[in-house]
Amino acid sequence: MTSAVERAIDAARAEGRIAFVGYLPAGYPDVPTSIDAAVALAEAGADVIELGPPYSDPVMDGPVIQEATNAVLESGFRTRDLFEVVRGVTARTDVPVLVMTYWNLVVQYGIDRYADDLAAAGGAGLITPDITPDAADEWIAASERTGLDRVFLAAPTSTDERLDMIRDASRGFVYTVSTMGITGERAELDKAARTLVARLxxxxxxxxxxxxxxxxxxxxxxxxxYADGAIVGTALVRALRDGGVAGLSEVARALVAGTSR
Known part of the structure; x- marks a missing residue:
């Protein structure tokens, strides 16, 4: 059976476009505004929403996202607050909500408890940038039990064997890393992304x-x-920081306009 995220990607394809996946930090700049921002993203045409809880050592995040998540962390935001945000968003939109989280946060909370609370809040699944399928047996079991998606990352450096493992373990989509390093804007996207999608x-x-x-x-x-979806984070976070929810909506609409094939 296809998941809500898979159905969203397939629906975009049927309309002659790719899916737009928009990332925002959960709880930024505060919990109510972060819920409003995610709903605004959906209303601007996002097919999938990605929410990132703050983490003390965000190895993959660029400076704009780090600045935002640090502010959330300093506000006293905890993992339980993440589920409040997810619940607030899913109560107001049918657009599926994935959580992009560093794995230590899930382990600290309890893998089964995390899966149960995310599913109860209406979340669609997890994107896990720092755990590979061969180290994720407990999460794979919990996601099977709860019906949550598991999105693993494929990098240009991944071996064919690793890509097969990612393909078999992922549900929702495969997160295709366009370039090695941290998130943030690039003047020109890495050609490696085309090659990697072709390999997938x-x-x-x-x-x-x-x-x-x-x-x-x-x-x-x-x-x-060449791909099935585009994932944008930094540009949206900057828009929210600089222009509030209205500014975010404007930038999101412009980005969504690029999805037509």
Whole structure:
């Protein structure tokens, strides 16, 4: 059975476009505004919402996202507050909500408890940037039990064997890393993304979404030539920081306009 995220990607494809996946930090700049921002993202045309809880050592995040998540962390935000945000968003939109989290936060909370609370809040699943499928047996079991998606990352450096493992373990989509390093905007997206998606296609992956450094409608339009979705974070977080929810909506609409094939 296809998941809500898979159905969203397939629905976008049926409309002749790629899916738009938008990332925002959970709880930024405060809990009520972060719920409003995620709903605004959905209303601007996002197909999937990605919420990131703050973490003290965000190895993958660029400076704009780090600045936002540090502010959330300093406000006293805890994992239980994440589920309040997810619940607030899913009560107001049918757009599926994934949580992108560093694995230590899940382990600290309790893997089964985390899965249960995320599912109860209406969440669609987890994107786990710092755990690989071969180390994720407990999470795979918990997600099978609760019906949550598990989105693993494929990198340009991944071996064919590793890509097969990611393909078999992922549900929702495969998060295709466009360039090695931290998130943030790039003047030109890495050519490695096209090569990596082609390798995933050869291995039977039907839903590959490209992220890391995707920041302009032109980037999104380029991804529409070869992938199934574009993932944008930094550009949206900056828009929310600088222009509030209205500014975020404006930038999101411009980015979504790039999804047509």
């Amino acid at each position: 296609r050869e291995r039977g992956v039907t839903r590959a979404c490209v992220g890391i450094g995707v920041s302009t409608p032109e980037h999104v339009a380029g991804i529409a030539e």
